[in-house]
Amino acid sequence: MSSSDQSIDKRPWLLLSPSLMAITLLVVIPMAFILVYSFYENIDLAVDKVAFQFGNWSEVMTDGYYRTAIWKTLRLSVIVTVLAAVLGYIPAYFIAMTKFRDKWLLLLLLILPFWISFIIRTLSWIHIFGNQGALNGLFQLLGLTDAPLSLMYNEFTVIVGFIHVFLPYMILNIYVSLEGIDENLEPAARTLGATPWQAFREVTLPLSMPGLAAGCLLVFVLTGGSYVTPLILGGPSDFLFGNLIYDAIVTELNWPMGATLSFTLLLLLGLVVVLYSRLMGLNQLSKAFK
Amino acid sequence: MARVELVDIQKSFGAVKAVRNANIVFEDASFTTLLGPSGCGKTTILRMISGLADPSSGDILIGGNRVNDVPIHKRNLGLVFQNYALFPHRTIAENIAFGLKYRGVAKSDVTRKVHKALDIVRLPGVEDRYPQQLSGGQQQRIALARAIVIEPDVLLLDEPLSALDANLREDMRVELKAIQDRIGVTTIFVTHDQSEALAMSDRIVVMSAGRVEQIGDPDEVYNTPASEFVASFLGASNLLPARVIGRDADGVVLETAEFGTTIVPANRAATLGDGDRGQLMVRAEKLFLSDGPATPDSTQAVIEAVDYQGQLARYFLRVGDTQLQAINMITGRPFAAGSTVNLTLAANECSALPLKDT
Numbered sequence: 001m002s003s004s005d006q007s008i009d010k011r012p013w014l015l016l017s018p019s020l021m022a023i024t025l026l027v028v029i030p031m032a033f034i035l036v037y038s039f040y041e042n043i044d045l046a047v048d049k050v051a052f053q054f055g056n057w058s059e060v061m062t063d064g065y066y067r068t069a070i071w072k073t074l075r076l077s078v079i080v081t082v083l084a085a086v087l088g089y090i091p092a093y094f095i096a097m098t099k100f101r102d103k104w105l106l107l108l109l110l111i112l113p114f115w116i117s118f119i120i121r122t123l124s125w126i127h128i129f130g131n132q133g134a135l136n137g138l139f140q141l142l143g144l145t146d147a148p149l150s151l152m153y154n155e156f157t158v159i160v161g162f163i164h165v166f167l168p169y170m171i172l173n174i175y176v177s178l179e180g181i182d183e184n185l186e187p188a189a190r191t192l193g194a195t196p197w198q199a200f201r202e203v204t205l206p207l208s209m210p211g212l213a214a215g216c217l218l219v220f221v222l223t224g225g226s227y228v229t230p231l232i233l234g235g236p237s238d239f240l241f242g243n244l245i246y247d248a249i250v251t252e253l254n255w256p257m258g259a260t261l262s263f264t265l266l267l268l269l270g271l272v273v274v275l276y277s278r279l280m281g282l283n284q285l286s287k288a289f290k
Numbered sequence: 291m292a293r294v295e296l297v298d299i300q301k302s303f304g305a306v307k308a309v310r311n312a313n314i315v316f317e318d319a320s321f322t323t324l325l326g327p328s329g330c331g332k333t334t335i336l337r338m339i340s341g342l343a344d345p346s347s348g349d350i351l352i353g354g355n356r357v358n359d360v361p362i363h364k365r366n367l368g369l370v371f372q373n374y375a376l377f378p379h380r381t382i383a384e385n386i387a388f389g390l391k392y393r394g395v396a397k398s399d400v401t402r403k404v405h406k407a408l409d410i411v412r413l414p415g416v417e418d419r420y421p422q423q424l425s426g427g428q429q430q431r432i433a434l435a436r437a438i439v440i441e442p443d444v445l446l447l448d449e450p451l452s453a454l455d456a457n458l459r460e461d462m463r464v465e466l467k468a469i470q471d472r473i474g475v476t477t478i479f480v481t482h483d484q485s486e487a488l489a490m491s492d493r494i495v496v497m498s499a500g501r502v503e504q505i506g507d508p509d510e511v512y513n514t515p516a517s518e519f520v521a522s523f524l525g526a527s528n529l530l531p532a533r534v535i536g537r538d539a540d541g542v543v544l545e546t547a548e549f550g551t552t553i554v555p556a557n558r559a560a561t562l563g564d565g566d567r568g569q570l571m572v573r574a575e576k577l578f579l580s581d582g583p584a585t586p587d588s589t590q591a592v593i594e595a596v597d598y599q600g601q602l603a604r605y606f607l608r609v610g611d612t613q614l615q616a617i618n619m620i621t622g623r624p625f626a627a628g629s630t631v632n633l634t635l636a637a638n639e640c641s642a643l644p645l646k647d648t
Contacts, residue, residue: 182373182375182378184371184373184375185375185377187340187342187362187369187371187375188369188371188375188377189377189388190341190342190362190363191340191341191342191362191363191365191367191368191369192363192388192389192392192436192440193363193364193366193389193391193392193393193440194363194388194392195361195363198363198392202377202388203377206379207378207379
């Protein structure tokens, strides 16, 4: 009796062990190295002294520059997440509700952009918004402007770039949630007296919340951690927290500072995930993938 | 409460004609069943009445008003789905109160009405539970409560019992009919189950391939089927090609190879038509076996197989080249397979049908 009880207790851990091992080797140990590095002291370019001091940390805490970057990152992540949620819900709803027989084709279209490098996709906006780009070409052709308008390298293009890259994640998450809703529920609400909009708001929207929330969390965290999109599409003031890490490590060759900033970002985004799980419950996230 | 009328309703999905020329009247406070095999168009008719589908042509009248262009949420109908379609994120009370919210019912009245609806479906005290905490049969009752609490003009039931297991289905059948009697709402019930239709309905509309085959009360469609389809869909029957050799006010004289001449009452030959060819329909339970001496009106048959069912036995018989089936009460022991028996039929309970469906 007791031996069989034990084997039942062990099984989940046994099944989890490969992923736990991978996470330990590839995430926990490297992150521990980064944490250790954040206490080192940078003396010169790429020259670090092994130490245990809080210089880097106190700089991050006190320097207003970093705080500005944190606010900028939060603000932009919120804007991108909200826009992606609104823009993503519509196609997700369409794909879930359409009677089109080859629905998989629509889903394939959604995944198609992933076949092209993320950098190339981001760079492609230069051909649309740039001085020689499609939009300026069109404006001049129509005689609306004489000289090219400066459309690139501002916050707007950064947002466009983010939405472009992250929207499929949002759509897929919402779609999976919508797909799982009994198709008779909206008609049921309608026969009971709800208008199409009321039926959507009272039934479909709340039931798709797990997917919407999962999509929002993904897009928020992905945006908050990026640096390539602002680097390519943003102006000098359109940097995110990720760009500071990039600068510290690649430009200034100050690895201890880079490690400190990395860990700060990890804590901030980790905090968002914790808040999310408090509000929504992480099990809601797993529902979206059922 | 209202009378529902379908006038020349047609519905096509592309090239497929799902409903052809349906003219049906559902009387006020009646219980009418749309009966037929899957794909016969019965659910499509229900969806058109509810507004979930639009007819390709024809008019739908509820209480005398044409509702073709009235949106679903303004038709005031109660629809019960086969899979219940309860809102999983709402409590039972919220589910039932859903339709009341759009009817401007005061809060105190909502609680009272929800309570009363739960009493009617005999499931009091589950207000605060969620649908998934209830069994299938209980969920079905909640779906019914949600549909009747809004006091609909018409109650539409789309195979509401087919997801339940056999015993529960028969209990719910009786209860559903009792509830309908009590609240007296015009009810349209869709099913493919003939015993449900016969047991519950005031009137039955038998459908096949988008066409209305027959409309009548249960006794009528069972005993005087209008077509071969109706005869074979409801109950087990034997259809024998026959020659019409005489007719008068009392009945029609049919001659069959198996039973010689049979006189069918006139009211059971209403659909026969004028020709000299037709079919004799003998219900399996109106064909009697005996092992006594042959009489002038009996026919000899060989039993090929016996399907023992306790108080009944179903016999598969052969008369010449014709296969027949008979369902008889068992007195003593059932007849054995392989034995020869005498067959008689209850002529005044047979029907005459046209040879081919028109």
